[in-house]
Amino acid sequence: MPYRAPINDFRFIFENVSEFSQVQATDRFADATPDMVEAILEGAGRICEDVLAPLRRAGDLQPARLENGVVRTSDGFKEAFAQLAEGGWIALSAGQEHGGMGLPIAITTVFNEMAASTAMSLGLCPLLTQGQVEALEHHASDEIKATYLPKLIGGEWTGTMNLTEPQAGSDVGALKTKAEPRDDGTYAISGQKIYITFGDHDLTENVCHLVLARLPDAPAGTKGISLFMVPKFIPDAEGKPGVANNLKVVSLEHKMGIHGSPTAVMQYDGATGWLVGEENKGMAAMFTMMNNARLAVGAQGVGCAEGAYQHALAYATDRQQMGRIVDHADVRRMLLTMKADTFAARAIAVNCAVAIDMETATHDPDWKARAALLTPIAKAFATDVGCDVASIGIQVHGGMGYVEETGAAQFLRDARITPIYEGTNGIQAMDLVGRKMMDGGEAAFRLLDEIQAHAESVRNDLAEPVWQASETLREAVEWLVAEGDMRARFAGSVPFLRAFARVLGGHYHLRAALAEQGEGARTKLARFYIARLLPEHAALLTHAMSGADDLFALSEDELAA
Amino acid sequence: MPYRAPINDFRFIFENVSEFSQVQATDRFADATPDMVEAILEGAGRICEDVLAPLRRAGDLQPARLENGVVRTSDGFKEAFAQLAEGGWIALSAGQEHGGMGLPIAITTVFNEMAASTAMSLGLCPLLTQGQVEALEHHASDEIKATYLPKLIGGEWTGTMNLTEPQAGSDVGALKTKAEPRDDGTYAISGQKIYITFGDHDLTENVCHLVLARLPDAPAGTKGISLFMVPKFIPDAEGKPGVANNLKVVSLEHKMGIHGSPTAVMQYDGATGWLVGEENKGMAAMFTMMNNARLAVGAQGVGCAEGAYQHALAYATDRQQMGRIVDHADVRRMLLTMKADTFAARAIAVNCAVAIDMETATHDPDWKARAALLTPIAKAFATDVGCDVASIGIQVHGGMGYVEETGAAQFLRDARITPIYEGTNGIQAMDLVGRKMMDGGEAAFRLLDEIQAHAESVRNDLAEPVWQASETLREAVEWLVAEGDMRARFAGSVPFLRAFARVLGGHYHLRAALAEQGEGARTKLARFYIARLLPEHAALLTHAMSGADDLFALSEDELAA
Structure with missing residues (x-):
């Protein structure tokens, strides 16, 4: 099943369903001319179609493995990563002062989407590296920047983020990894971190870990966390990987999907680290990285949905059962649901990216607030869409969808991580309300x-x-901000977020319909979305405003009865 | 994670949320006294807790494998199946004349649910055997009954159903397997069948295949299909497995879940078969088997949901993140959604079973119509609930839910087949409308x-x-029966079915609330369901009555654009 990059849809959303032209009009992104954007989109589409798409199955069937303390990746990953690095695709939005192209996040977002449609496991490596680049650009010393950024941006080294510990997941403040200051200005980092994506691999000569840890006598909770750069091999005087650091991969997780992406348990035993940003201000730096990563994970959700849709459509137009199944009404319903929700999620993700770019370019507080508002919605809605659409894709395939050889099930198994990592969708919804x-x-x-x-x-x-749905949503926002009991807000936060996304989807579909001449394909799709999917918002908002009392009415014994 | 059989809930639904007492009052089921039912429920719960539950992981980690033409099952399956056979648990509802207990289907339904919560892969073997027993009881000659039924009911042999061929899935009428009459009254069966659950195994000494095939010159489509019994080993004069038949397992599928259940491609090369029922009337006989199996698959959906719920609740009460996560509002919302929908699906399945039992006992056409109406709803809604609840279960676990060791992901991977087999949920919805x-x-x-x-x-x-939701549903039914264009009905059939189930769920929750004294746990759960989940019906019914025009407005090129 060949993948076809949805360049037309990206171009259309950039031009008609977002303020991307405003981004291009800023000084900051003046280089992102229409010709430049066109060339990047075409090139990105080509490398995803030609280099990444053929690796999708290998990344599932040949999980990353730990051999004698070293992680080996799936066949073809190393060569493909080298091509990504050579083409400059690792960190498109990285600043030009360290070798990046300084392109808008909107471009990186659609690249991340395409990478997730094709080789999501491998794509996680540049995705994490992007986040690290951004965190270093904002918070690291000039020396660290000079040492690490060119290598990361050029794809010679890669980056990871080390937050989670067994007892500290959503509750980051509970982490215990220690950082002891040494006389030479470095720190000795000791502790165990889990769920470290591409914590080790054979793609590049060095792996750079950004690790959250506590200084001695640091305040409890999130106010006592500092951020450290802890490289696998310590750069020598020439900036080349030198002495091995005191860290190791303890084990790799056996996961439901993204098998090609090594998820490591990392052990630090007095490893040498360098402070990034200020002491006890690590959470702020980490949030820079996580904010970036939240949108990137949303883009992965869109990518899973797009891949699953293309897969299912190809099957439905080919498969004969009482005529081609694409001509059966219920199969059409499934395909249009997939297509309409994929568009809605993509438009939300791109609009979120545009808001971030406008914030970067203009420092306008309104754009900053817009970006902040859209980020949890983009992350949670798009990743839910990724799972839902992938599951519908299995259903379109019937029995063949359950047989792994078809590749339909992999989309769901891969997508299922996206509502969890970079802050569960429940955490996103709590952030929103x-x-x-x-x-x-x-x-x-x-x-x-x-x-x-x-x-x-x-x-x-x-x-x-x-208009009507927006009005109902407005009433729910009014209810929310008037509700002083945070537990009552949180109780309906997930349905509220989804309702917000439903309304945004309606808005973007409407804009798409208006941008074409007459009743074309986009108007027809908008009609489907607005008639059949948008109405869901009403029940969601009823749910959102139900308060928390009934949730806690049942005792624990009654829950278990 | 130990499993606890929800006997209390079964008992409660039998007594208060269904007409099971009417079943017990019939002559046909007079043996199913309260004491007898209690003993059966207790015994069934015990064997599922003690014998099946420990096999859940083995059935995932050690897939059935094909070795030199013979299928080997996961460790422990053979011993557990022997215990099921010895205890009489294979076919609880089989008639007493051939060694069965003649119990109501309602009892078999809750047994099937518990088997799916614990060792769904192994449980498929008795489940398919139940269907074959029922088909033979209704359609086979006395000779075939005498030869096969005692063995099947006693668990000495097992049964399969062979419908699907590569070109004939939902379109059963497209099947091509041939049956050539021989002079001795038997038939030579030749062809390939796919997706044959437990098509071969090492649990018993014989495997009995019910195979749909075409006689020479049979009419085209479903009117030219006949049903044949084709045993792996042909019974000798003493009824023992004798000469090997001309059939073999070509391969086993590599599936997303239910790894312990061998899904075989079967090849028949002039295998000896015996006609079951009349020539060219095979579909009617097969429907007997499939109707039974549809409810059984619905029960599997409930079982996946119950298992995932127990798993998630145990994790949520144990896991500490800013306090125990069970005390967080959004986690509560997830747990209550799981519990409320599991109850709704279970009540629908049991009420469907009760209608079947009443039909069996009374031949009342109203009960027959009730059973026919509820069967597709029970199958489709309960299996959707199985997948949805299993996915929420993963989410409750956070990152741990994506790591296979936890066991949360297996519930979703196993459950994901249930909306597909025994007629996809789309086919169920078309049947309903x-x-x-x-x-x-x-x-x-x-x-x-x-x-x-x-x-x-x-x-x-x-x-x-x-009441209000029922009224809205009534209007939708009125719209449906007035709508002459079947494509328009089919276009909204899946949301219509789900809305119907939502209303039924509301009704059963209401009955549950009324059956307890004061505001107890069931009233609180009903309050949650009615306030937060029932409102979904309105948008679903809007969708259901949208007609088909917009589904076919987009051209195929536009779908692919």
Whole structure:
């Protein structure tokens, strides 16, 4: 099953369903001219189609393995990573001062999507490296930047992020890894970290770990966490990998999917680390990396959905059962659901990226608030869509979908991690109804104003339900910001986030419909989405405003009865 | 993670949320006294807890394998199957004239649920055997009955069903396997069948295949299909396995889950078969088997949900992240969704079984119509719930849910087959809005009358939304039966089925709430379901009545663009 990069859809969303042209009009991103963007999209599409797509199966059937303390990756990964590095695809948005192209995050986002459609396991390595690059750009000393950034951006070394410990997952503040200051200004890092993606591998000559740890006498919780650069091999005077650091891979996890991506348990035994940013300010630096990564994981969700859709469509047009199954109404319903939700998720992800780019370029607090608002929605909704669409893809295949050789099941097994990592979707929803509503709902109301003003300017049968849904959502935001009991907010946070995404999807589908002449394919798809998928928002918002009392009415014994 | 059989819930549903007492009052099921039922439930729970539950992981980690043409099953399967056979658990509802216990299907249904919660892969072997027993009881000659039924019921031999061929899945009528009559009254069966569950194994000394095939000059399509018994070893004069038949396992599928269940490609090369039922009437006989199996698969869905729930609850009460995670509102929301939907699906499955039992016992056409209406709903809704709840279970576990060692992911991988086999859920939904509405909606309206009369008799805040939802569903049924274009019905059939199940779930939760004194656990759970899950029906019914035009508005090129 060949993959075809959805370049047309990216181009269309950039031009018609986002403010990407405003990004291009800024000084910061002046290099991202239409010709440049076109060339990048074409090149990215080509490398994903030609180099990554053929590795999808290998990344499933040949899991990364630990041999004598060293991780070996699936056949073809090393060569493909080298091609990504050579083409400059590792960190497209990295700054030009250290060898990056300084492109908008919007471009990186669609690249990440395509990588997830094709070789998601391998794609995780550049994805984590992107996050590390951004964290170093914002927080590291000039010396660390000079040593690490060119290597990371050029794909000579790769980056990881080390947050989680067995007792510290969503509760990052519970971490115990220690950092003891040494006389030479370095720190001795000791502790165990779990779920370290590409914690070791054979793709490059060095692996750079950003590790969260505690200084002696640091305050408890998240206020006592510092960030350290802990390389596998310590760079020598010439900046080349030198002495091996005191760290090792203890084991690799056996996972439901993304088998090609080594998920390591890492052990640090007095490993040498360098402070990144200030002491006890590690969480801020880590958030830089995680914010970037949250959108990137959302893009992975879109990528899983797109891959699963292309796969299912090809099967449905080929498979004969009382005529071709693509001509059966229920199969059409499934395919259109897949396509309409993939578009909605993609549009949300790109609009989130555009807001981040505008924030970067203009430092406008409104764009900053927009980016902050959209990030948890993009992450959670797009990853849920990735799983849902992948599961529908299995269903389109019937019995063949359950047989691994078809490749349909892999999309679901791979996608299923995305609602979990980089902050579970429950954590994203708590962020949305908590931190992101600390402005009294201002950013949300401003977005709803735009959506409703747009719908009013259209005044057709498609616009009316979008306007109405926005109004219902506005009432829910009002309820939220008036609700002082955070537990009551949290109780409905997941359905609230999904309802918000449903409305955004309606808005972007409407904009897509208006951008084409007459009743074309995008209008037809918008009609489907608005008639059949958007109505879900009402029940979700009823759920969102139900408070928390009934959730805690059952005792623990009653839960177990 | 030990499994605890939900005997209390079965007992409660039998006594308060179904007409099981009416089943017990019939002559046919007079032996199923309260004491007898209690003893069976206890015994079934014990064997599932003690014998099957420990095999869950082995059935995943040690897939069935084909060695020199013979299938070897996972460690422990043979011994456990022998215990099931010895205890009489293989075919609880089989008639007493051939050694069965003649118990209601309602009892078999809860047994099948528990087997799916514990060792779903192994449980498929008795499940398929149950279906074969029922088909033979209804359609086979006395000679075949005498030869096969005691062996099947006693667990000395097992049964399979052979429908699917590479070109004939949902379109059974496209099958090509040939049956040539021989002079001795037997038939020579030749052809290839796929997806044959437990097509071979090492659990028993013989495997009995019921094979659909075509006689020479048979009419095209489903009207030219006949059913044959084709044993692996041909019974000798004493009824013992004799000469090997001309059939073999070509290969086993590599599947997403249920690894312990061998899914075989079977090759028949002039194998000796005996006609079951009349020539060209094989589909009717097969439907007997499939109807039984549809409810059994629904029960598997409930079992996956129950297992995943128990697993997630144990983790949530143990895991500490900013306090125990069971005390976080969003985790509560997930757990209550799992519990409330598991109850709804279980109540629907048991009520479907009760209708089948009442039909068997009374031959009342109203019970027959009720059973026919509920069967596709029980199959599709319960299996969707199985997948959804298993996926939520992964989410409750966070990162640990994606690591296979936890066992949470296996519930989803195993459950994911259930919306596909025994007729995809799309086929179930087409059955519901097509064949099951050929009575002009009479059976559906009668059920809605009962639900609304019950809600009216209650007149409290829980009853009102159930009444209203039933009214909306009634309008949808009216729309359906008035809609002459079958494609328009089919276009909304899946959301219609789910909405119907949502309303049924509301009704059963309401009955459960009323059966307890005061505001107990069941009332609290009903409150959660009715406030948060039931509202989904409205958007589903909007979807259901949207017609088919928009589904076919996009051209194939536009789908692929």
